[in-house]
Amino acid sequence: MFVKICGLSTAETVAAAVDAGADAVGFVLTRSPRQVTPDTARRLAAAVPPHVLTVAVVAGVDVATVRELVRDTGLRALQLHGDYSRADFAAVADLGLTLVRAASYQAPDLRIGAYGEDLLLVDAPEPGSGGAWDYALLRERGLGEGWILAGGLSVDTVADAIAQSGAGGVDVSSGVESARGVKSEDLIREFVAAVRKAG
Numbered sequence: 001m002f003v004k005i006c007g008l009s010t011a012e013t014v015a016a017a018v019d020a021g022a023d024a025v026g027f028v029l030t031r032s033p034r035q036v037t038p039d040t041a042r043r044l045a046a047a048v049p050p051h052v053l054t055v056a057v058v059a060g061v062d063v064a065t066v067r068e069l070v071r072d073t074g075l076r077a078l079q080l081h082g083d084y085s086r087a088d089f090a091a092v093a094d095l096g097l098t099l100v101r102a103a104s105y106q107a108p109d110l111r112i113g114a115y116g117e118d119l120l121l122v123d124a125p126e127p128g129s130g131g132a133w134d135y136a137l138l139r140e141r142g143l144g145e146g147w148i149l150a151g152g153l154s155v156d157t158v159a160d161a162i163a164q165s166g167a168g169g170v171d172v173s174s175g176v177e178s179a180r181g182v183k184s185e186d187l188i189r190e191f192v193a194a195v196r197k198a199g
């Protein structure tokens, strides 16, 4: 089970995620309580071992800005939230990054690869809000295991969410915070352990 810890902004919490066994760590480069500068993302990502995927998370900016934001970070994946079109995905394909399309569970085209993405992340309508949704809704949609579940997950809910949804991975931000935008090393460790225990 793939597990990503998102919205990291300190060396200590990045280390906690890596040491706990996370498969990916995310850095939010656009407006958010977790926003970091490209320079900070580059510095934090430099300490991440190669087996852990480093992900640039962006929302609400045009493709030219996306390209500028990720340019010198060294991050290896790009997670696009919002109204990005197939043409937008095509316009970042040459960056050579793993492309993650983040979409609301209510969106049309919930099919992995529909926009040329490598991974499909299915989220609540408002990303990073900590809002949960009915995780069982997509089980009948036949998305397979190659999609990642996000939106309001926590240490207490993630095992049930995995069982209900059939997702092959999970992504968390708010649920591993002690206050909005402040990651907790303990909660990061507990979250990854809960995912591993769930299978």
Ligand SMILES: O=C(O)c1ccccc1N[C@@H]1O[C@H](COP(=O)(O)O)[C@@H](O)[C@H]1O
Binding pocket: 006, 007, 026, 028, 031, 032, 033, 034, 057, 058, 059, 081, 102, 121, 123, 127, 128, 129, 130, 131, 150, 151, 152, 153, 171, 172, 173, 174, 175
């Ligand atoms: O975390 C943010 O602030 C954020 C900002 C802009 C785009 C995405 C963001 N986070 C992503 O939101 C989901 C779910 O987060 P949560 O666990 O419900 O807080 C996750 O994919 C984050 O990568």
